[in-house]
Every structure is written in C-alpha cells, then in structure tokens.
Amino acid sequence: MKHVIVIGAGIIGTTTALALAGAGCRVTVIDSRSEAGLETSFANGGLLAANSALPWSSPGTPLQLLKWLGREDAPLLLRPRAIPGLGMWGLRFLANCRASKYQRTAAALTAFGQHSLAIMERLLGEQRIEAKIRHGGLLELIRGKDAERHAEDFARMLERMGAKVTRLDGAQTAALEPTLAPIANSIGTGLLLESDAWGDARAFSVAAAAAAQRQGVTFRWNADVLGIDVRAGAVRGVRLHDDYLSADSVVVCAGALSPAVVAPLGVRLPMAPVKGYSLTLAASDLDFMPARPIVDDFEHIGVTPLGDTLRVAGTVEFDGFDKTLRPARVDNLRRALSRLFPRMTLPDNVRPWCGLRPMAADGLPLVSATRVPQLFVNTGHGALGWTLACGSAELVTSMVTGQTDGRGSPFSLTRSFW
Ligand SMILES: Cc1cc2nc3c(=O)[nH]c(=O)nc-3n(C[C@H](O)[C@H](O)[C@H](O)COP(=O)(O)OP(=O)(O)OC[C@H]3O[C@@H](n4cnc5c(N)ncnc54)[C@H](O)[C@@H]3O)c2cc1C
Helix, strand or coil: CCEEEEECCCHHHHHHHHHHHHCCCEEEEECCCCCCCCCCCCCCCCEECHHHCCCCCCCCHHHHHHHCCCCCCCCEEECHHHHHHHHHHHHHHHHCCCHHHHHHHHHHHHHHHHHHHHHHHHHHHCCCCCCCEEECCEEEEEECCCHHHHHHHHHHHHHHCCCCEEEECHHHHHHHCHHHHHHHHHEEEEEEECCCEEECHHHHHHHHHHHHHHCCCEEECCCCEEEEEEECCEEEEEEECCCEEECCEEEECCHHHHHHHHHHHCCCCCEEEEEEEEEEEEHHHCCCCCCCCEEECCCCEEEEEECCEEEEEEEEEEECECCCCCHHHHHHHHHHHHHHCCCCCCCCCEEEEEEEEEEECCCCCEEEECCCCCEEEEECEHHHHHHHHHHHHHHHHHHHCCCCCCCCCCCCCCCCCC
C-alpha cells in the first residue's frame, strides 16, 4: 500500500487525506498546529460560491489598487512597503487582469467550483462525512452607479458559465431578505445564485479529519515539517524536528506557507499571502439573522449565517506574512456591516480574526505534480479554498494514484501564469 504524507491539515489537507484514504492509500497528515483548520480555514466567509467563483485579477482591479494605495479604510489595501515583496507575482497578477484572461480564468474556476460542490454533496450523501452544509442560494447585491447595467452584464457572464441566476429589483430583494428592507432603495439589482451553498469551513475540516481517521489516516499534530527528503531524484520522506517519516509520495497542502516548504527542492510556486479579516457575532446578541449569505459588492463584504453565529468577511490587504490583527481594518468591517444593516446595533462582543489567503498569481489553484517525482502540491486556492476543496482533493488524488498526470489541467504548474 502506497504511503502518502500530506503536509497541512487545513480544509485542503484534510479533504485531500480523506480522498487519498478512499482511494486505498495509507496516509499520514502532519500539521504544526494542534487540530485541523486552525490557520486560514479557521474563520473564513463560509461561502461555497461555486457559481460565482471569480478571480480577483479582473480588468477593474489595477485602477482600484491605485485609487486605494496605502489607504487604511480601503477594502483593498496595497501597502507601499509590501510592493517590493510582490515582485514577479505582482507583475503576473496585473497581466492576468486583461479581459480575455479574466474570462477564461473565471470560466475554469466556476466549472471547477460546481464540480467541487457536487463532490461535496456526494460525500455528504454517502454519509462519509458528518457536517452541516446549507442550501438556498447566495444573494449578491449590486449597488451604486450603473448598478442595473453592471448587474445585467454580470448575470449574463455567470449564466454563460452555467450558473442559474434570478434577477430581483430592490423591493423583491428586500421581500426575499427582509433584513435588507432599510437599504432596499439603494439596491439596483439583487442576483440570487440558487445553487450556491454555505457552511463552516473549520467545522468541515474537523469533520473531514475525523472521517479520515475513521478510514485509518494518522495525524501528527504540533509537528513542523522541516524539509522534504529527496534522494536519487525521488521523494523518500519528510524530516520533522525529532523524527523522520518515510513516504512514497508527499502532497503539500501548507496554505500560504507552501512555497517555503518546496522552495529548497527548486520548486517555485507563484503564490503570495493576501490577508483578509472576519468578524463572528453570536446570534443571541443580534435581533436579526439573514436567511442566506449576502455578498455586497458595494461594501465589499460577505455576511453569512453559520448556525448560532453570523460571520462577516472581507477586506484584502497585501501585507506580506504579517498576521497582526489591525484595529483599523477590524473597524472597517464593523462600519461596512453597520451600513449594510443600518438598524442593527452592533454588539461589543465581536470576535475578530484574520488569515492569509494562499493566492496564486493567476487566481487558479495549484493542483499539480512537480518537477520532483512523487511530490505533489494542492494549494494556492486564494479566496476560494473552501469552495474548491473537495474537487481539488479528488484531482490531486487521481495524480498520486497514477490515474492521470494532470498535465493538461488548467491547475497544472506547467501552465502559463501570464
Ligand atoms: C477573510 C477570508 C475569507 C474567506 N472566505 C472564503 C469563502 O467564503 N469561501 C471560500 O471558498 N474561501 C474563502 N476564503 C479562502 C479559504 O479560507 C482558503 O483558501 C483556505 O482556507 C485555504 O486552506 P488551506 O488548507 O490551503 O490552508 P490553511 O487552512 O492555512 O492550512 C494550511 C495548514 O498547513 C500547516 N502547515 C504549514 N506549513 C507547515 C509545515 N512546514 N509543517 C506542518 N504544517 C504546516 C498549517 O499549520 C495549516 O494548518 C477566505 C479566506 C479569508 C482569509
């Protein structure tokens, strides 16, 4: 039986371990932390945005970056001091903003998002994993200047990619989602993406780890992988602080830290960390709760009901690997939330969090073999790791087990990042 080591137990590593075990591999997962999903998968937006899985490198992004350069109150903040560190990644990111590339990337991401959601449904249907996923669609609000025209262009693009989109005016949007009644006049169009779903990515990571354990997967917690051992041109194992584990294959699912894990082997991953924030509010502290996730393009936030909490996520910050929770950025999210729900009194008891999105330069994940035989990567999912996790796990598993070499895939490391 092939022994596969998975580095990282976030949403990507845990789902990968489960898929590998299902394919008959012996699997060991190693993570620096004490439990599954304690890094970027911990408190994300919770959206399974399969039908609007779009890259950030869009034609409008370069202008926004310039407009908001260095502004602490901007939803998308590029700190001037972060610019030198972005280097080649930054140039590639900008090159990917051209309209034709944006369209192609969006189509590939959306198709993969829909496929991933279908695999997740299958796992839940087969009761291989115990987790709560909610259905009922995602409501996207298009507000501001030219909202109707912009909404129509956007809806048509999503429909071309296979999404089912229902167009609502402000009053219809508020009728569907009464919590939005106070701002109904400002909503040009509400787009309901009925097939999207939502759930808690951290809870799913824990559930996937438990399901993997039931299938015989071993987890090594509080263990840093210090290096991957390659001899005679092939992977032999991994070095831990006080141990050595031999392996037939290694899959790197180390989130934003993945490039550092494989760099000593000459494998370059064109990725950068992109910081984002969330707030978690207890339902018992609120006098309202939306029935479904609301994504507000105007305030640049997503608001998601997650069991007995409300999760608010957003903001993009290029700040290197710095994970400092900056009060000004937390306040931005609070203010955006108050503007979206003006009649709400924000409780003091709000749990802020930030995490580093592992972002590939072209917005597509890196699910691929590498130049080192039997070394694979499943990383770089950026703002869509939760949405793409189950599809990515299945794809990398098919490579590890030799069913495909993945070379023609849009997620291969051999693709052009320009
Ligand atoms: C604010 C915010 C909102 C988001 N909202 C959404 C959303 O609504 N929908 C969506 O689809 N996605 C969303 N995302 C993106 C999603 O959260 C990420 O893409 C996803 O969590 C990445 O998962 P991962 O497993 O690759 O990384 P992580 O969760 O960071 O896991 C990587 C693991 O690797 C371990 N590790 C790293 N290096 C080593 C080492 N050397 N040795 C041992 N262990 C190591 C770490 O400890 C960690 O546990 C959001 C992200 C943010 C920040």
